[in-house]
Amino acid sequence: MVAEKFGMLRKWFNALCLAPTLLLAGLLWLPVNSPAAKLFAVTASYGDPAARSLLEVENSSFPDLVKDLINNYQQFEVLQSYSDYSAKIRFFALPDAFEFNINKNNANGLYEVRVVSKLTGLDKTFEAVDSEDMQQKIIDWLWVEGDDEALELLEEIFKKSTAVISDGSPEASTARMADSAFYLFGFYHGSSLQPAMRGAESGAHIELRVNSDSTTFKSPVGTLHGDRLSVAIPLWLHFNSRLSYVGQMDVSQLDLEGTRFYDLGLQTGLAVRPVVRKSEERFGWQITPFIGAKSVLSSDAITAAVLYHVGVNNRFEWRLYERSSLSFTTQYADYHNIKIEIDDYELNTEIDQQIVKNGLMLEVPLFWKPLYGHLFAIDTRFIEDFGENNYQTYGTGLSLRGKTFAFSANTMFEKTDSLERVQLRLSLGWDL
Numbered sequence: 001m002v003a004e005k006f007g008m009l010r011k012w013f014n015a016l017c018l019a020p021t022l023l024l025a026g027l028l029w030l031p032v033n034s035p036a037a038k039l040f041a042v043t044a045s046y047g048d049p050a051a052r053s054l055l056e057v058e059n060s061s062f063p064d065l066v067k068d069l070i071n072n073y074q075q076f077e078v079l080q081s082y083s084d085y086s087a088k089i090r091f092f093a094l095p096d097a098f099e100f101n102i103n104k105n106n107a108n109g110l111y112e113v114r115v116v117s118k119l120t121g122l123d124k125t126f127e128a129v130d131s132e133d134m135q136q137k138i139i140d141w142l143w144v145e146g147d148d149e150a151l152e153l154l155e156e157i158f159k160k161s162t163a164v165i166s167d168g169s170p171e172a173s174t175a176r177m178a179d180s181a182f183y184l185f186g187f188y189h190g191s192s193l194q195p196a197m198r199g200a201e202s203g204a205h206i207e208l209r210v211n212s213d214s215t216t217f218k219s220p221v222g223t224l225h226g227d228r229l230s231v232a233i234p235l236w237l238h239f240n241s242r243l244s245y246v247g248q249m250d251v252s253q254l255d256l257e258g259t260r261f262y263d264l265g266l267q268t269g270l271a272v273r274p275v276v277r278k279s280e281e282r283f284g285w286q287i288t289p290f291i292g293a294k295s296v297l298s299s300d301a302i303t304a305a306v307l308y309h310v311g312v313n314n315r316f317e318w319r320l321y322e323r324s325s326l327s328f329t330t331q332y333a334d335y336h337n338i339k340i341e342i343d344d345y346e347l348n349t350e351i352d353q354q355i356v357k358n359g360l361m362l363e364v365p366l367f368w369k370p371l372y373g374h375l376f377a378i379d380t381r382f383i384e385d386f387g388e389n390n391y392q393t394y395g396t397g398l399s400l401r402g403k404t405f406a407f408s409a410n411t412m413f414e415k416t417d418s419l420e421r422v423q424l425r426l427s428l429g430w431d432l
Helices: 002-028 062-071 074-081 131-145 148-160 173-185
Strands: 040-046 053-059 084-091 094-103 111-117 122-128 203-219 222-240 243-256 259-275 283-298 303-319 325-338 340-342 345-347 352-365 371-382 390-401 405-415 419-431
Touching: 040 062, 040 074, 053 062, 053 074, 062 074, 062 131, 094 148, 111 131, 122 131, 122 148, 131 148, 173 222, 173 243, 173 259, 173 283, 173 303, 173 325, 173 352, 173 371, 203 243, 303 340
Parallel strands: none
Antiparallel strands: 040 053, 040 084, 084 094, 094 111, 111 122, 203 222, 203 419, 222 243, 243 259, 259 283, 283 303, 303 325, 325 352, 340 345, 352 371, 371 390, 390 405, 405 419
C-alpha cells in the first residue's frame, strides 16, 4: 500500500517537473515584440517662447545621445539655428530625471549648460569653450568625477528606475552576485548517482553552467525587454570528508533595449561539513563562509563598478524515501562597492546592501533510474530599502545522472511589481 501511494506521488511529481520545464523553456525562446522605448532619451524644447517646438530623440547609448545633443548632430541638426534651448532627459527609463538648459553663447562668451533636477533639487551650471569640451564635462561630472551632487542624483534615479542594474532588483548586480553564491555554495542538486552528500569523499567536482534569461521590465515609458547570457565554471576541491575549497568564475552580457552591460565575477569559499551525510545516513550539514567580487562595465551607459561581498551559506539536507532528498539552504551576505581611481579620475557607484536568501529543494527519481526531477522555491530579501524589498523564485528541472556525472536543465520564474523574468539554466558536471 505504501509503495503504491509512493508510486502515485512519483507520477504526479514527474508531471510537475516535466510540464513546467518544457513550457518555460519554450516560453524563453518565443519571439518578443520589440517595444519602442529606450533607456535614454531627450525631449528638446526650442523656438518661440509662446509656442515652443518639441523634439524627442531616443538612444541606447547615453554618451552618443549627449554628444548629438550638445553638438547638434544627427536628429538634433534643427537646433543649430538656435542659441538657447532646453532638454529634458530620460535616464535609465526614468522620464524627466534631470534637465539641461543650454546657452551656446552666454554673457562670458562661453558655452553654458545648467543642469537641474526635481529629484534632488540639483541646480548646477557648467561653462566650456566649445560644445566638444562641454560634452566631456557633462560625462565626466556625472560618471567619472562623481561629486556629492552627482552621486545623490544617481542614487535617486536608481531608487526610482525599474531598469536599475546596480541594486534593488532581481537583475541588479547585487542580486546576481547573491544568486551566484547561493547556487554555488549550497543550493544545488545531486551531481551523480552517488547517494552521499557532495564532498563526503575526497576528490573534486567541476561544472560548466550556461544560463539564459529573458526579463520584461515595466517602466513609465512602456515595457522594456532584456536578454542575458551567462557562463560559469564552478570548481570543488575536497580535501577530506569535512572540508572543501569552492570557487567559481563567471561572465555575462545583458542587452537591455540595445544598451549592453558586461560583467565578470569571482567567488571563493571554504565548505565545512560539521555533519557528513554518507550513503547510508539521512542528515547532512554544510556551512560555507565566502567572499566574492564582480566588475560591471557598460560603455553605452557610462557605467563601471566593482562590487564585493562577504557572507555565509548554510545547507541542510535529508535523504528521504529511496533516493529522494530534501534540502534547505540559507544565506546572508554584505555588499559594498570598491572605488576605482584612474589617474585623477574616480569611478564610484555607491553600494551598501545586505541580502538574505532562503531556498527549499525537493529531488525525486523519475520513471527512469538515471533521471531525476527537482522542484524548488527561493525567497530573497534586500535589507536596505532600494527598489524592490523582496522577490521569490520558483523553479523546476530535470537531471540525467551517471556514476560520476550529471547533466541538468532547470527553469526558473520570478515576478515583482516591476518585472518578470524567465530563466533557463543548463549545467554539465563531473565528479573527479
